[in-house]
Amino acid sequence: MSDKAPSTSYLIKGARVLGGDATDMLLTDGVVAALGADAAGSAPSDVEAVDASGLIALPGLVDLHTHLREPGREDAETVDSGSAAAAVGGFTAVHAMANTDPVADTAGVVEQVWHLGRRAGLCDVHPVGAVTVGLGGSQLAELGAMAESAARVRMFSDDGKCVSDAVLMRRALEYVKAFDGVVAQHAQEPRLTEAAQMNEGSVSAVLGLRGWPAVAEESVIARDVLLAGHVGSRLHVCHVSTAGSVEILRWAKGKGIDVTAEVTPHHLFLTDENVRSYDPRFKVNPPLRTQGDVDALRQGLADGTIDAVATDHAPHSLEDKDCEWAAAAMGMTGLETAVGIVAAAMVDTGLLDWAGVADRMSRRPARIGRLAGQGRPLDVGEPANVTLIDSETRYTVDPKAMASRSRNTPYAGQALSARPVATFLRGRLTASDGVVRR
């Protein structure tokens, strides 16, 4: 545990908590010690004052979907560099997906990732366990052992691949009930999407790239919500990307089925029109879709049909992206641009206010991941996981200035107007002004 913080007390002055009125906040000994008029008065003598006038204060952001690449692809990212990117992006907790090398399908691997996260000490790293051995889709992994391990895994996912076998998905949904776990499905019917390169539609027809039809995602979600309802399990749907998927989720929730869903920032902001350049920075799975899908996803996130924003941060080395489209890897980085993109897509458009952002990017993700100390309200006595956001100053995204080890962001040169300027993990400053603090 790194306890090298220069100060254990911060007086955050004049921040707009959840976008509301300006207030003072005192963080001491890892908790929110005082709020409002009391804060300045109760501050210890060695308190560090932070001028937060004009800044938005949110509970520390929680990411349900991140790829930290370690073990196996440390050239693209490590748990340490990914944690740094998370802290810079305003996150105090991330869920690290299991498609590493070796796959995180045993207690041993998930504990390794968990230890690496604690050693970095920049955010809480919660390893996600694979549903099937080796992500092979045919044999259940030792879900119970992973749940009991030091990593206390609660979310299980074969992300990258779909649990397409209906019987296996049913068994997984049933099995995790024993430890209040949740299966997070990457919904992609494999046979309908063999060698698929981009969304199937008018753009793919012109570009001569094999299409990934929306129905390949929607048909799996439809099946899974019915299964979850039938066996009485929790289900989480990763990176929802189509309008049809949103409708199915709305129907399922209306029926009382215990399903939650996440959407990525890029699916709220970019479309398949971007692919016309054949620039592999826009190559991602699930693919960028149409403007109609973007609009439906924004609406779904606004009305709560979609519960959370999850970055699906997918770092890739230069060789894996600096080539022709068909040869390029799928994925974009996202931890450091999430706040800016969500602000542009949802807050600037009037679809969500900052309190809504706190709900979708902190409270609900923490609840889905069963993280007791995260996503809490900013109240006296709560853990001091705080993110301060400057929503006024315009800035331009510069990949070279990022903390992530990889540079595959589609937003290079994009002008945005919201960025995290300070992140506190249980009262300790982990990042400020775009730089990680150790």
Add this chain to the structure above:
Amino acid sequence: MTRHLLSAADLTRDDATLILDTADELARVSDRPVKKLPTLRGRTVVNLFFEDSTRTRISFEAAAKRLSADVINFSAKGSSVSKGESLKDTALTLEAMGADAVVIRHPASGAPHTLAHSGWIGGSIVNAGDGTHEHPTQALLDAFTMRRHLSSLDGRKIVIVGDVLHSRVARSNVLLLSTLGAEVTLVAPPTLLPVGVDQWPCAYSYDLDASLEGADAVMMLRVQRERMNAAFFPSEREYSRRYGLDAERMARLPDEAIIMHPGPMNRGLEITAAVADSERAVIVEQVTNGVSVRMAVLYLLLGGSDSALGGVE
């Protein structure tokens, strides 16, 4: 001015007409005792072929040599192991050798675009076929052939039959022919037409017999037998019965209609031997015209200080 030829969509009607008119003149060079012009002397044209295609490569090679350019043939098989390193490293090597133009054929759609916008190469990129995306010089030589027989393309009815979904020839032809004022109809079973074809500047139909009425030109596309195994059509017999061009269907065409095929042909599948060898088939002529059209493209891209394509002067 654009110094690349990546897609038929990049060509305005003036560009396309300039290329075809220039090809017309250059076609006469082949009839002369000295089949050479000095125009591209000192320029280097590289044929960068990541897919086997002797026919197209030889066509580009002949075109470049008749303009006195130096030709370098680079045959590279892209492997999934080396991935994109093949393309980037190869490109940097060619740039070091001073290629004025790179003619590229690649199995990945968009590879010429990547090459043109990457900054790895300073010369002109000519797309000789990328994946299932486009094959602009094929469309140009097809239009040239049609123009020779039909005199003008405005309002002409052109029918293109076959595996449109996987055909770069079809895509380029639809774009170029509609730019030149022709009316194009695509004919295929529903499984071989792309989702989104209704947005294309052409009509489409599942009925070959109905579509052949009054056609000025019929272009048959190659259908790969492997598509049968991926359930695009049930059997060769059913495909050729419903979508193949045989003597009986040919007889119902207007007298002046011509029959085309980009090659190589599957005799007996999409086209019968009788049709392929008939007087109305201009398939061999298409190959000859390919050299003239490619000479025109190379001349217009490399012959002057700047490309002559891509915009109004």
Add this chain to the structure above:
Amino acid sequence: MVRSDSEDEAREVLDADDVQRALTRIAHEVLERNKGAQSVILLGIPTRGVPLARRLAERIGEVEGRPIPHGSLDITMFRDDLRMRPARGLGRTELPDGGIDGAVVVLVDDVLFSGRSIRAALDALSELGRPHAVQLAVLVDRGHRQFPIRADYVGKNLPTSTRESVQVLLAEHDGRDAVLIGGSDETHDPSAEGGETA
């Protein structure tokens, strides 16, 4: 053909009748010099050399009582200034049946200036065959040669300054026959002649 500023500001130095008379005279000179038109072929250099060649062929044909072979010779690909501008469209090259081997080829152009066009025409010709002789007929010779080229038949000698522009109008292209001289502030480079596209 050096572009002039405008027809209105230019002054007419040859009118339609002058042009007709010049062509008639050249036709007779060709016949005289070649002792008949036995093996004469007229090749016009696009653009305006082509109708001039055709007219000359008609006149000579009237005298000889038989059609005289004529055609066109595009020189674009052989120009020495190709790389100074974007590639130009090509003009038509059309040789009479029988080719040019052993013939007396009379090249026909509207204006002779630096001589570079004719040099290019000689190169083009050498790729097409081996004429017995090559002669040159021009409607206007305005001087300022940069190459050792001279015309055998000249419609009109027009001493000009390089600052002036000479414009030949022909009925086939411009609706009427005339030769105009226009003024200009810029010095015209004789080697920039022939900038027209086909």
